[in-house]
Amino acid sequence: MSANGAWGARSGQMVVELAVLVPVVLVVALVGVNLMEFMALCARFDRACLDAVVSHGVSPAGEQSQVGAVDEVREALVLAMGASPCVVRVSAERLDDGGGGASFEISPFLTRFTCSMTFAPWPRELRLPGVSLEAPAVLSHSRELVVDRFRPGVVF
Structure with missing residues (x-):
């Protein structure tokens, strides 16, 4: 074929297709990598959360208060998560019967621990x-566990 024939009219088509396709493939790959990392962090967080609440939230070392228990659980979770790119938050609330007094309480010291993890995808900006460009959102995952803070081993 001559340079002015069929080859000459289509000589740059593959370069244009590649220039359009490569950014799309890179974005899809980054989303997949970030999603897989988030799923792995969620699995690690779920295991560590339950262990931290049962071992540190029920009977914290030092001061036996709800604030001390929350701090102990958060420190244990941060250690368990290692150098992962996530932010760990822990909160606790005492569960009451609603103040009516008409129902029988199983235990007056039930505490709900809520552990949450926030993950920012890479590259953030x-x-x-x-x-x-900035990533528009963060991914979050939370886990709740109700325990009796003054009777070790009692989990609801």
């Missing part, structure tokens, strides 16, 4: 000359 991308800065190029004239272009600034």
